[in-house]
Amino acid sequence: MDRNRQLVLGTLLVVLVALAGIVLGAVLQTVVFAITVAYVLHPLKRLLAKRGFSDRVASAVATLTAFLAVLLVTSPLVIVLYQRREQFIELLRTLPDSIAFSVSGFQVELELEPLIDSTIAALQDIAVAGAVAAPSIALQVVLFTIVLYGLLYKPRALRAAILKLVPSGYHDILVRLHNRTRMTLFSLYVLQATTALGTVVIGVILFSALGYTAPFSLAAIAGLLQFIPILGPSILVVALAANDLLVGNPVRGGMMLVTGLLFISLLPDAVIRTKLAGKTGKIDSSLYFIGFVGGILTIGPLGVVIGPLVVALVVEVVLLISERDSIANQYESPIERVTNASTEPVPDTSTRDSS
Secondary structure, three states, rough: OOOHHHHHHHHHHHHHHHHHHHHOOOHHHHHHHHHHHHHHHHHHHHHHHOOOOHHHHEEEEHHHHOOOOOHHHHHHHHHHHHHEEEEEEEEHHHHOOEEEEEEEEEEEEEEOOOHHHHHHHHHHHHHHHHHHHHHHHHHHHHHHHHHHHHHHHHHHHHHHHHHHHHOHHHHHHHHHHHHHHHHHHHHHHHHHHHHHHHHHHHHHHHHHOOOOOHHHHHHHHHHHOOOOOOOOOHHHHHHHHHHHHOOOOOHHHHHHHHOOOHHHHHHHHHHHHHHHHHHHHOOOOHHHHHHHHHHHHHHHOOOHHHHHHHHHHHHHHHHHHHHHHHHHOOOOOOHHHHHHHHHHHOOOOOOOOOO
């Protein structure tokens, strides 16, 4: 009866989780995002608790830290897009309708007008959609804050519930997955944010030195682009250099291409990432890029975090399987040793004829 009861309850749980995913689909990404942030902020909450703060105060301070961090990351891009949208549209309209160049003696003409028109229309649609979605965004922020505070205030409640659902013999697997999740999220949030901050500082100096009209805005965009693996701020550097070449400023375009790739794209990775490399999830860059792109294309902006996290968990399970196989091969059971010994060829000890 107990086994049947567990089977019925397990089936009921799966059905209810699927139903909750359908009903709560509009806020599911916000809840998942809050869970990932709680992973990263839990050490801060424990540190505050050790310093004498109560659990409520420590959780509130950690939640406020996350709220300000999200605001700090998203606000520059929103402000830049809102304040500079007209200038950016005018800049797009100053671009030529087509570019002609020669390839192996053949004249090729690249039409830019359709791309420019579609980009301008997309920017205008984004502005309208942002204004319409403002109340929904505010509710999502409130939900994010409440869920994050609850997870930080009583983190052991969720952990205890999960451990009860899993037999004790498999708890070591949960611990390994938990550690891998923590390291990966540290890499995705703390390491990326630190690298982005360093990129902003370097970008302000470089863009000001090269005479760009909005150095702070460009530096903020470069910092946000650090969250895109492999490509990163190189997208902005190449775009600015190409724009300078098109508008007739090849000297600044060449300097932007060389110094930008060196100091904005390469230097933060070479200095900051190497200092914090021991805290990362240690995912291969190609697998990280696959998770990043696949996550964005599948579930949207949250895929920036969930995509690489899923890839990291898959890697950890593969490591668990390989470790299990290596241990099994290293330590054979007594029955296996007897079986292997019985199958070995018996040496011929018969005496030869002494003729």
